[in-house]
Amino acid sequence: MERKHYKQEINMTEALIARINELISHYPEGKQKSALLPVLHEVQDAHNNWLSIELQDKVAEILQIKPIEVYEVVTFYTMFNQKPIGKYMFEFCQTSCCCLRGAEDLMDYTSEKLGIKMGETTPDGMFTIAGVECLGACGYAPMMQLGDFYKEKLTEEKIDQIIADCRDDKIILHDK
Ligand code: FES
Structure with missing residues (x-):
């Protein structure tokens, strides 16, 4: 079945990047992947409560991990939304x-x-x-x-x- 692709405006503000870096700093050097869950929550909260593929790719880039490592977490937990949702x-x-x-x-x-x-x-x-x-x-x-x-x-x-x-x-x- 073909999946519908939803477009999303990505807005990684300075404040959001600073918050992400702060979350990453809670983990040892080179273990930034451990911050994935809290980072996804922050990024989702800042983007109308959903995460497009492009936004998930951005998170992967920031955490220097593979996109699939983000997709598998986002698709597993129901608290992450993969399409636009209501307010x-x-x-x-x-x-x-x-x-x-x-x-x-x-x-x-x-x-x-x-x-x-x-x-x-x-x-x-x-x-x-x-x-x-x-x-x-x-x-x-x-x-x-x-x-x-x-x-x-x-x-x-x-x-x-x-x-x-x-x-x-x-x-x-x-x-x-
Ligand atoms: S069954 Fe546990 S909160 Fe509903």
Whole structure:
């Protein structure tokens, strides 16, 4: 199956390069590859929460590693996005505890409310919804991740409120 190629404007600002160099400095000389995960998070955060092939190649160049070493990490972890996503990405836990507490019904509810299927983005670029594996907050099921934060013990009413808060620009996505 042919994969769609998405274009992305790459903007490696001085501040971003300085942050990357700082992350690399946490590891011994010649072991800069060890900084790959935190570097990918920083680069993704600075690029509308997704990583094009060109951007992954740039990371490989900076870390002086092979592009495939970046691709294999990006394609393994669901927290890295390989195509443009909405400003607000609802990542619903779809593992057992959350499912037992109604996650599937909530995903259906959200899907219907936003008019998109799981894995899709609303035409206005505001919302993406996705299912992910256990996020380690099973005691607060059903839950989802939104940016750096967890939204727990979800109900349809809470979903309505979260969507309204997103639309009103009242949601903080990052903790830094
Ligand atoms: S099963 Fe949902 S957070 Fe663990």
